[in-house]
Amino acid sequence: MATVKASAAVSHVGRIRANNQDSGYAGRQLFLVADGMGGHAGGDVASAIATRRIAEADADYNGITDAASELQSALISANRQLAETVAEHSELTGMGTTVSALLLHGDRVVIAHIGDSRIYLLRSGELSQISTDHTFVQRLVDAGRITAEEAMVHPRRSVLMRVLGDVEASPEIDTMLLDTRAGDRWMLCSDGLSGVVSFDDIHELMSAEAGAKQVADRLVKASLDGGAPDNVTVVVIDIGEPPAPATPPLVVGSAAAPLAFGAPEPVRARGIRLTPFRPHPVQETHFEPDSADYFDEIIEEDARRRRRRRWMWGFWIVLLIGAIFTTFALGYQWTQTRYYVGESNGRVAIFQGIQQDLGPISLHELHTETGLDVADLRTYDQQRVEQTISAGSFSEAYRIVQRLEDSLD
Template identity: 30%
Template sequence: MAAKSSDHPNFGSRTDIGCVRDHNEDSLIVAPPLFAVADGMGGHAAGEIASEIAVNTLAEYAPDHADSETLGFAVAEANRAVIRGVKEGVGREGMGCTMTAAILEGERLVLAQVGDSRAYLLHKGKLQQLTRDHSLMADMIEAGQLTAEEARYHPNRSVITRALGSDPHMAADLYELNVESGDRLLICSDGLTTMLEDNAIEDILGRINDPQRCASTLVSEANGAGGYDNTTTIVVDVTGQGEVKQKRSARKVKLSMVITLLALVLVCAGAFFGFRSYANTVAYLTDENGKVAVYRGIPGTLFGIQFNELDHTTDVSISDLQPGVANRLSDGIRVDNVEAANALIEEYEAEIEAKNDASRESGDDKNGEDAGASADADKKAGSTNSSSGGSANR
């Protein structure tokens, strides 16, 4: 963890093992303007290794400024580093971690998030969750299958649908937003949010002014509520750039209405045709009636206009894919072009073939064992018959 910087004095952090676990799988970065939390999974000597690899790699590749795409690239590199660690014998198979990373630069905040570690913003005394959990519970809540309160006690509340270390093509969710002086950023592992409800977190963030004491209090309250998991918190106060913002607003007011409208028309036209040109070059994979299909363009619509068309549907069944990949296909897996999509299809086919080969080999081994057992039984039966015949001759 980095020491406090004179340029960013208004932050605090704490990580704690909790009251039940025997080791801490959380890792964090406090190196302004970069702040991040990674929550490891995979058990002892695995989860903590995965989270440590992730934060070290993130720190190496993260940008110095609020650039969401570069921050997303750094998270992708962290994902690849965790996967390499397993192949190289560091940690063990199945290890992984969540990652929520933020760069706060003045009044500009960018986030990259994978898993269920969260980022919150306290704005004018009201708490807002900035990130969306990649978890089974979040999916079920959005589908209307259960309430947020029911999800807190659900037996599958710890199941996450996206994490670092499982899918080499994993992509982080990226967020960009403007914040204001006086706002407060919280980044935390789920050890906090499973123990404290949002209204309790909001109260502590609004009541305790010192960010270090606030971060420590959040962890202490989580432990007091049971501390069933490791808990990590980072609290950052936004100092902002109010004067710069006022000057920008003043310049905008001086612009004439005609120039503004003209600029708006030109920008909209340029953006539309630029977007259409971009959509013609990219592609994505999606679920088409249980099969993997390749589309040119981008998923969804923009202002009611579709920018995609079906290129072809493959023979790869969604049911044969890994669950994480299948879940991502429901939203569409974006790639650079159709050629890249076809290459990804080939990877899926190779993985499915390898799994089928392994199943066939396992079946052959079992058949061989059954045949051997049958031969032994026949041999024993023959021996018994021979013995009985001898007694009859006497």
């Protein structure tokens, strides 16, 4: 039977945010990450309420079915509690939270997930993302409209389609039952990690021969090194064989502090040094209705944005091509006002243009071939003609030819 060998939970406010709206819980059998939304309107309150309520499901169960039922009931109950809190405190209207939870029972785990926090599994050196983001950009990725890389910088990457909060009485929660075994390493995180640190970097950090706490610290540091524009919370669970060490439950983030309703005190920046590197603009996560009409509307809006972007790119490309063509035309026209004296078929000749070529384009042409043989010239004049003699006009070039002829007398 698998059991928790070691676990760790770490939460950091990040480089940009003024308060921590994330919460994390690492218990005996239950582990979760909640990422609050609503800014100062109550994102921290939402994640704290949900975490505390769901943590009550950290218990022993007779079977995996009972464990799954209780975990889902805990999320629904947390959703109801959030709605009741908003009803009593109108200033919290619009608050909500994501939840990604994992409940261990024997050799199996129950997954419950809503929002864009994530659950990863490292098994035999291979990392897999277990949860699916309930976001607008994930819809676009699933539809093949954008890539996962484009989703990380999409202007609507902060739009959630499903959350716990005062928006839906019965939110749709993803649940699944999976096997687990000794050697597995599970990781739950808020998008403060997955939105900054690449999948490959997460894989490398989770694969390190280090303990759960050290891995969690390194993951958070990677987000901070990447700019950490959002709060970042990480929970790491290492699965081993019994017996397992008894460790007290650990709560981090906003759930670890007393709940505080009402308007927050203004934040004063005293000697705070923010990182100079900000990979993406800071955006407040917000919820939008998970409906086909909304999805179609946003798809059309994105299509209009892409059309405008293509039009603008086309305009600037045409403008650039026009500028290049105009510059070349003016330059070519200027070269045709120049002349030089050179050699053609062994005779002294006058050329229009300049001696150079522009790739396959010749910038000169034969204008007049004289009857004067280059071989008849003095050695010095022969060298000058072979190396060409520049002239500012045809008349000047003609006078050069006359002087060459006179030098033969």
